[in-house]
Amino acid sequence: MTTMIHVENVAKEFTLHNQGGVRLPVFDNVDFTVAAGEALVLAGASGAGKSSLLRILYGNYRPTSGRIVITHAGRPVDIVSAVPRTVLDIRRRTLGFVSQFLRVIPRVSALDIVRDPLLARGVSPEEASERAKAMLARLNLPQRLWELAPATFSGGEQQRVNIARSFVDPSPIMLIDEPTASLDAGNRDVVVGLIAEAREQGSAIVGIFHDEAVRESVATRYLDITEFRKAA
Amino acid sequence: MNMQVNPQELTLDPAPLLSVAGVSRFYGERIGCADVSFDLWPGEVLGIVGESGSGKSTLLRCLAGIDRPDAGQVLFRGGAEPLDIYSVAEQERRRLMRTAWGIVHQNPRDGLRMDVSAGGNVGERLMDNGARHYRKIREAALDWLQRVEIAAGRIDDRPRQFSGGMQQRLQIARVLVSEPRLVFMDEPTGGLDVSVQARLLDLLRVLVRDLGLAAIIVTHDLAVARLLTDRLMVMKDGHVVEQGLTDQVLDDPHHAYTQLLTSAVLTV
Numbered sequence: 068m069t070t071m072i073h074v075e076n077v078a079k080e081f082t083l084h085n086q087g088g089v090r091l092p093v094f095d096n097v098d099f100t101v102a103a104g105e106a107l108v109l110a111g112a113s114g115a116g117k118s119s120l121l122r123i124l125y126g127n128y129r130p131t132s133g134r135i136v137i138t139h140a141g142r143p144v145d146i147v148s149a150v151p152r153t154v155l156d157i158r159r160r161t162l163g164f165v166s167q168f169l170r171v172i173p174r175v176s177a178l179d180i181v182r183d184p185l186l187a188r189g190v191s192p193e194e195a196s197e198r199a200k201a202m203l204a205r206l207n208l209p210q211r212l213w214e215l216a217p218a219t220f221s222g223g224e225q226q227r228v229n230i231a232r233s234f235v236d237p238s239p240i241m242l243i244d245e246p247t248a249s250l251d252a253g254n255r256d257v258v259v260g261l262i263a264e265a266r267e268q269g270s271a272i273v274g275i276f277h278d279e280a281v282r283e284s285v286a287t288r289y290l291d292i293t294e295f296r297k298a299a
Numbered sequence: 300m301n302m303q304v305n306p307q308e309l310t311l312d313p314a315p316l317l318s319v320a321g322v323s324r325f326y327g328e329r330i331g332c333a334d335v336s337f338d339l340w341p342g343e344v345l346g347i348v349g350e351s352g353s354g355k356s357t358l359l360r361c362l363a364g365i366d367r368p369d370a371g372q373v374l375f376r377g378g379a380e381p382l383d384i385y386s387v388a389e390q391e392r393r394r395l396m397r398t399a400w401g402i403v404h405q406n407p408r409d410g411l412r413m414d415v416s417a418g419g420n421v422g423e424r425l426m427d428n429g430a431r432h433y434r435k436i437r438e439a440a441l442d443w444l445q446r447v448e449i450a451a452g453r454i455d456d457r458p459r460q461f462s463g464g465m466q467q468r469l470q471i472a473r474v475l476v477s478e479p480r481l482v483f484m485d486e487p488t489g490g491l492d493v494s495v496q497a498r499l500l501d502l503l504r505v506l507v508r509d510l511g512l513a514a515i516i517v518t519h520d521l522a523v524a525r526l527l528t529d530r531l532m533v534m535k536d537g538h539v540v541e542q543g544l545t546d547q548v549l550d551d552p553h554h555a556y557t558q559l560l561t562s563a564v565l566t567v
């Protein structure tokens with residue numbers, strides 16, 4: 068199967084310059100690959116570096132060393148050394164990042180937030196609206212909220228808008244950090260279903276899930292990142 | 300595994316719109332900005348952040364053709380041939396600034412003609428660029444006033460009758476009506492209260508995206524940078540200390556000064 072992510076020799080260490088220059092090694096020598104249709108679940112205690120690793124895959128954190136080769140439009144690209152606009156192009160077409168937090172943009176409605184990735188990929192406005200509405204309905208977001216900007220929504224409502232945006236057109240690679248953290252059981256099951264569908268359609272998934280039941284139903288493989296802790 | 304990796308291959312368009320190399324500006328002994336280099340591609344929005352006095356406005360003025368740097372080069376690729384903006388004749392540079400560039404000043408008074416009507420302020424730019432048909436000019440002005448959310452009924456009012464936020468929106472219409480390729484903005488939301496800022500920011504975000512503009516935006520507000528920019532340059536004492544993707548620089552800052560800057564705000 069097609070390799071979508073190839074992680075080679077990745078290390079991360081934070082240097083806190085304004086706290087006496089203290090160094091915070093997180094992990095070292097991380098190597099793994101993820102293929103299309105796989106769901107790799109990252110395991111490890113709180114603070115082990117799961118979120119940091121996911122952010123590195125997205126090009127958001129910069130690793131101290133190593134390469135992350137992403138298969139983008141059929142071609143391998145090292146996201147660590149790529150120039151900014153290449154990283155943005157990879158994110159637009161290949162990499163999706165799902166977190167539990169929605170970054171609210173002033174005055175933009177929930178529906179427009181969900182439509183946006185479809186429009187960016189060239190889907191017609193009519194089709195984009197239809198698909199966005201279907202996704203919001205599936206996540207049980209009350210219809211009266213669709214035309215409103217989410218700034219005033221509850222945490223769980225914002226979270227569902229964010230999930231709808233991420234899954235309305237799943238990317239070839241989906242990076243997922245605790246998407247179900249404050250959802251009720253019904254909505255949690257919807258999210259699990261969305262992840263499974265994306266994977267069956269060929270997305271490569273890397274995720275972090277605190278909830279054991281969610282983890283079990285999503286994972287095709289586990290990676291305990293504690294094993295990459297730098298030997299002290 | 301042997302994989303060929305070449306990010307440059309993916310480049311959608313071969314040449315940057317603006318290439319800046321080694322730009323420095325001194326005020327006597329004092330450094331304004333020193334040895335700044337970067338490339339900007341069409342459609343990219345670059346933010347410049349840093350504390351007061353770090354050289355942001357100095358650099359922007361050098362880039363925008365307003366203030367000649369003491370060293371370095373600013374190349375603009377508007378047509379086939381790159382143009383070194385400080386080696387061409389003054390007249391040519393002015394033409395470029397009028398037709399291909401737009402400058403949004405922090406104080407709308409510096410960018411508007413205060414004694415000319417709102418419609419006139421917008422239409423004037425079109426006439427500068429050769430438009431002659433009165434009705435078409437008025438229609439375009441009206442269209443742009445609506446895009447920046449100024450009611451059509453205010454077209455004959457002078458800017459001094461407008462609030463600060465409206466003046467700033469009018470200035471933006473005046474700049475964007477001539478469809479520049481590259482826009483320079485110095486603290487475009489400075490001096491406005493927070494709710495007015497949010498509206499202006501959303502407007503800028505949509506316009507920049509829809510028009511595919513390249514833009515360079517100076518701001519001291521990291522939330523503004525987060526919302527509007529793709530890339531960020533952090534300045535301190537006239538030098539660029541860190542640059543990269545905006546979210547990289549803000550979420551995983553490497554330089555001591557950037558860490559200080561990002562830790563000083565609650566959420567960005």
Ligand SMILES: Nc1ncnc2c1ncn2[C@@H]1O[C@H](COP(=O)(O)OP(=O)(O)OP(=O)(O)O)[C@@H](O)[C@H]1O
Nearest residue numbers: 081093111112113114115116117118119120550551
């Ligand atoms: N931007 C940052 N700057 C400095 N240190 C950071 C930064 N991000 C994360 N860290 C540190 O890196 C370590 C790993 O954090 P990370 O968030 O990756 O852990 P995690 O495994 O996701 O934990 P959790 O399960 O609690 O979410 C922690 O010690 C954290 O404080």
Ligand SMILES: Nc1ncnc2c1ncn2[C@@H]1O[C@H](COP(=O)(O)OP(=O)(O)OP(=O)(O)O)[C@@H](O)[C@H]1O
Nearest residue numbers: 326329330331350351352353354355356357358519
């Ligand atoms: N015309 C001038 N003559 C002398 N010194 C100047 C001049 N303009 C700027 N400077 C100095 O150059 C340095 C950089 O100033 P600049 O206006 O570029 O800073 P800035 O980053 O835009 O600050 P702010 O955020 O306060 O607008 C400062 O030390 C300033 O005092």
Ligand SMILES: [Mg+2]
Nearest residue numbers: 117118119275
């Ligand atoms: Mg985490």
Ligand SMILES: [Mg+2]
Nearest residue numbers: 355356357485
């Ligand atoms: Mg300034």
